[in-house]
Amino acid sequence: xxxxxxxxxxxxxxxxxxxxxxxxxAHSPDQLLSPRRLARVAAAAENAGFTLLTLDDxxxxxxxxxxxxxxxxxxxxAAFIAASTSVVGIAPVVPPTYAEPFxxxxxxxxxxxxxxxxxxxxxxxxxxxxxxxxxxxxLVDGDAARARESRDGVEVVRDLWDSxxxxxxxxxxxTSRYLDRDRLHYVDFTGDTYxxxxxxxxxxxxxxQLVVFGSPDRVPGDQLDVALVEGRDLAAVTAxxxxxxxxxxxxxVEIALDTADATAEExxxxxxxxxxxxDRGRLRHIGSAAGLAALLGELRGVVDGVRLHPLVLDEDxxxxxxxxxxxxxxxxxAVRPLPGASLRTHLGLDRPANRYAAAAAQEDAx
Amino acid sequence: MTRTxxxxxxxxxxxLHFGVFFQGVNHWTVWSDPAxxxxxxxxxxxRVAQTAERGLFDAxxxxxxxxxxxxxxxxxxxxxxxxPDAITQLAALAAVTDRIGLVSTSNTTFNxxxxxxxxxxxxxxxxxxxxxxxxxxxxxxxxxxxxxxxGYLDHADRxxxxxxxxTVARAIWDSxxxxxxxxxxxxxxxxxxxxxxQVRHQGPQFDVDLAPxxxxxxxxxxxxxxxxxxxxxxxxxxxxADVIFSAHGNDFDDALAFADDLRRRLRxxxxxxxxxxxxxxxxxxxxxxxxxxxxxxxxxxxxxVTPATALGIAGLLWGIDLSxxxxxGPLPKEDPVAAxxxxxxxxxxxxxxxxVVAEWREKADANRWSLRETVIALGPQRGHVGTPEGLAxxxxxxxxxGAVDGFNVxxxxxxxxxDDIVDHLVPALQERGVxxxxxxxxxxxxxxxxxxxxxxxxxTDRRRAG
Numbered sequence: 001x002x003x004x005x006x007x008x009x010x011x012x013x014x015x016x017x018x019x020x021x022x023x024x025x026a027h028s029p030d031q032l033l034s035p036r037r038l039a040r041v042a043a044a045a046e047n048a049g050f051t052l053l054t055l056d057d058x059x060x061x062x063x064x065x066x067x068x069x070x071x072x073x074x075x076x077x078a079a080f081i082a083a084s085t086s087v088v089g090i091a092p093v094v095p096p097t098y099a100e101p102f103x104x105x106x107x108x109x110x111x112x113x114x115x116x117x118x119x120x121x122x123x124x125x126x127x128x129x130x131x132x133x134x135x136x137x138x139l140v141d142g143d144a145a146r147a148r149e150s151r152d153g154v155e156v157v158r159d160l161w162d163s164x165x166x167x168x169x170x171x172x173x174x175t176s177r178y179l180d181r182d183r184l185h186y187v188d189f190t191g192d193t194y195x196x197x198x199x200x201x202x203x204x205x206x207x208x209q210l211v212v213f214g215s216p217d218r219v220p221g222d223q224l225d226v227a228l229v230e231g232r233d234l235a236a237v238t239a240x241x242x243x244x245x246x247x248x249x250x251x252x253v254e255i256a257l258d259t260a261d262a263t264a265e266e267x268x269x270x271x272x273x274x275x276x277x278x279d280r281g282r283l284r285h286i287g288s289a290a291g292l293a294a295l296l297g298e299l300r301g302v303v304d305g306v307r308l309h310p311l312v313l314d315e316d317x318x319x320x321x322x323x324x325x326x327x328x329x330x331x332x333x334a335v336r337p338l339p340g341a342s343l344r345t346h347l348g349l350d351r352p353a354n355r356y357a358a359a360a361a362q363e364d365a366x
Numbered sequence: 367m368t369r370t371x372x373x374x375x376x377x378x379x380x381x382l383h384f385g386v387f388f389q390g391v392n393h394w395t396v397w398s399d400p401a402x403x404x405x406x407x408x409x410x411x412x413r414v415a416q417t418a419e420r421g422l423f424d425a426x427x428x429x430x431x432x433x434x435x436x437x438x439x440x441x442x443x444x445x446x447x448x449x450p451d452a453i454t455q456l457a458a459l460a461a462v463t464d465r466i467g468l469v470s471t472s473n474t475t476f477n478x479x480x481x482x483x484x485x486x487x488x489x490x491x492x493x494x495x496x497x498x499x500x501x502x503x504x505x506x507x508x509x510x511x512x513x514x515x516x517g518y519l520d521h522a523d524r525x526x527x528x529x530x531x532x533t534v535a536r537a538i539w540d541s542x543x544x545x546x547x548x549x550x551x552x553x554x555x556x557x558x559x560x561x562x563x564q565v566r567h568q569g570p571q572f573d574v575d576l577a578p579x580x581x582x583x584x585x586x587x588x589x590x591x592x593x594x595x596x597x598x599x600x601x602x603x604x605x606x607a608d609v610i611f612s613a614h615g616n617d618f619d620d621a622l623a624f625a626d627d628l629r630r631r632l633r634x635x636x637x638x639x640x641x642x643x644x645x646x647x648x649x650x651x652x653x654x655x656x657x658x659x660x661x662x663x664x665x666x667x668x669x670x671v672t673p674a675t676a677l678g679i680a681g682l683l684w685g686i687d688l689s690x691x692x693x694x695g696p697l698p699k700e701d702p703v704a705a706x707x708x709x710x711x712x713x714x715x716x717x718x719x720x721x722v723v724a725e726w727r728e729k730a731d732a733n734r735w736s737l738r739e740t741v742i743a744l745g746p747q748r749g750h751v752g753t754p755e756g757l758a759x760x761x762x763x764x765x766x767x768g769a770v771d772g773f774n775v776x777x778x779x780x781x782x783x784x785d786d787i788v789d790h791l792v793p794a795l796q797e798r799g800v801x802x803x804x805x806x807x808x809x810x811x812x813x814x815x816x817x818x819x820x821x822x823x824x825x826t827d828r829r830r831a832g
Binding site for chain 1: 397398405406407408412431432433434440441443444445446447448449450451453454455457458459460461462476477478479480481484485487488489491492493494511512513514515516545547548549550551552553555556557562571572573574575576577578579580581672673674675
């Protein structure tokens with residue numbers, strides 16, 4: 001199949017997608033949370049040519065029971081990475097299930113400023129009932145309630161990003177006015193369970209709006225820039241992608257590659273002794289780099305990009321860097337991001353007009 | 367050399383600690399000057415932090431405000447406004463600095479303890495033990511309008527919540543044993559079995575039952591900062607804080623009285639009296655000569671207090687909209703009106719505006735000041751003005767007599783306002799032996815020469831310290 005070149009995203013939370021990935025990592029477990037390790041992974045992924053890095057998160061430790069694995073908040077990690085990289089996009093996972101949307105909006109807008117327009121947001125859900133305790137809130141119970149919190153959360157966060165017009169800081173020495181208050185807007189958001197007044201405390205993000213990623217099953221398509229689509233095979237992914245109704249689609253692909261030391265099958269089998277790589281209904285490639293390149297080639301025309309979830313970052317990322325990405329770039333099956341461009345530009349998305357500025361301009365024209 | 371005999375003073379070995387406060391919302395940053403840069407561009411945050419680090423400062427601070435200020439229901443447009451989320455910005459600075467502490471002002475009223483504790487832990491780990499937390503509270507529903515919880519906590523409740531918040535945060539920070547995480551991939555589990563305690567807390571403000579996600583940092587847990595001048599605020603600091611900000615850093619006697627008062631409060635709660643660092647906020651204006659420094663101060667004040675800003679400040683005192691009046695003319699003839707406080711900027715509590723206005727009138731008449739000159743002269747007298755040598759002598763006197771432990775400096779210009787302090791004042795202080803010549807530790811706790819976190823002290827520590 002042919003189609004436009006893919007954009008490549010890489011999920012870099014923890015040591016990899018497998019819950020026991022830390023056992024095959026190239027560092028000792030107590031180095032997982034070190035800033036040097038985080039910077040090293042980000043640099044390797046940026047150098048390899050990924051367009052986007054995503055960072056999974058949740059208020060509770062990943063993994064359950066006695067085998068906890070630590071995890072620094074995704075926004076904090078994303079900000080750290082943003083300051084230590086220059087081209088790659090960075091999107092933390094932030095679940096709006098319990099979080100304060102005003103804080104989420106400020107944090108993500110700040111990330112876009114810090115990264116000079118390279119930030120995105122992966123909208124997820126906090127599904128574990130214990131998470132309610134972290135927030136001191138009543139349990140958000142059931143799919144419908146969680147979808148409601150995601151929908152309202154994304155809407156008010158987006159409203160807040162627009163609550164400053166791009167040129168709200170006027171620094172008018174003659175009148176002594178630093179701001180033009182006519183270019184600042186109350187959002188007066190009223191959701192099903194809460195209200196938010198606004199405006200934001202952070203000026204509008206450089207991209208206007210960060211690139212919002214999420215599942216179209218959970219967040220209305222018109223609130224998403226990029227749908228993350230799942231499916232165990234190409235047909236299922238194709239169906240999900242064509243039903244998404246979003247400007248862009250990315251396929252979720254879990255991978256384990258053959259290495260010089262072990263085949264992909266052996267690597268998976270080794271980790272399965274310690275726990276299970278749970279099936280989330282996603283495409284999964286366990287095998288050679290060439291096989292992965294072929295699969296990704298087939299996904300051109302079906303989706304605009306892929307998000308790769310490697311079994312073990314320290315083992316799979318070098319193979320991706322050495323064999324898979326160069327192959328895709330050579331054949332123009334995928335493209336590298338350009339220095340100086342925003343994440344929106346990398347994804348071929350326009351910089352959105354400000355919803356309040358547009359309304360104000362219409363008002364003026366009348 | 368102007369070195370005084372250090373043996374004649376109570377604290378001959380005292381060292382001055384500097385922090386830099388990147389102000390955010392304020393009218394003290396001179397934004398009208400051509401050298402004034404963006405208040406949101408990350409390059410300027412980096413520049414200030416790296417300059418402070420070059421000057422061997424202890425810490426870089428960010429403030430917080432959770433709603434844009436308003437006067438009479440309209441967004442206040444005269445001040446610098448628009449700033450990044452503090453912890454997010456500081457996590458970025460962790461990647462581009464090596465030693466300097468990174469302190470976030472974060473609110474206990476409109477945050478949840480487990481979430482904020484985790485964010486601060488993350489900053490502490492990403493900076494390898496350089497995080498600090500300036501604990502603040504809010505007591506108005508006006509700010510609450512931006513949050514799910516909305517609502518209002520009165521003055522007493524907000525401190526109760528803050529204290530319970532700290533208790534929960536510390537329990538979370540202390541929930542992992544030291545060296546909890548395995549150093550071998552062959553270990554039975556990532557963290558040693560039993561090394562992570564479930565945090566259970568039930569109180570009026572928080573009902574928490576969770577498994578925290580993070581081990582301790584190199585400094586145990588973030589350094590706690592607190593500002594608050596009321597008796598209640600000082601007691602809160604005495605019970606909880608490692609560092610207190612104050613407004614008592616201009617006048618030596620006032621600073622010493624404040625420090626003595628805090629030391630009394632520390633002893634009363636069973637802490638050693640040198641357990642808390644006192645860092646008043648200040649502005650430092652430097653000139654090659656005294657005259658040059660004073661001339662610079664005059665210029666800076668006129669930039670800070672423009673005619674519109676003078677009318678705005680006076681309007682808050684009078685409770686009347688004075689915009690459009692002549693700031694260079696006399697004080698308004700009207701009597702002040704007491705404004706009702708809704709928490710917005712435009713209605714701050716002034717106990718007795720009539721009395722304050724009467725004082726202003728008296729002094730303005732005596733000195734033939736205009737309204738603007740009066741606002742400048744009688745506004746908060748912040749800061750120190752002088753030559754590097756003169757200021758170094760003065761600061762050495764302050765610190766060696768235990769009036770302060772240092773200053774939290776607010777540069778009046780971003781991003782270069784710290785340069786003359788680092789280039790001229792710091793060497794003068796070093797010459798007098800009251801400023802470090804190199805970082806000797808890596809963590810913020812080490813820079814500030816603080817003991818272990820309060821919750822980590824053993825009985826032996828306490829006995830030894832006491």
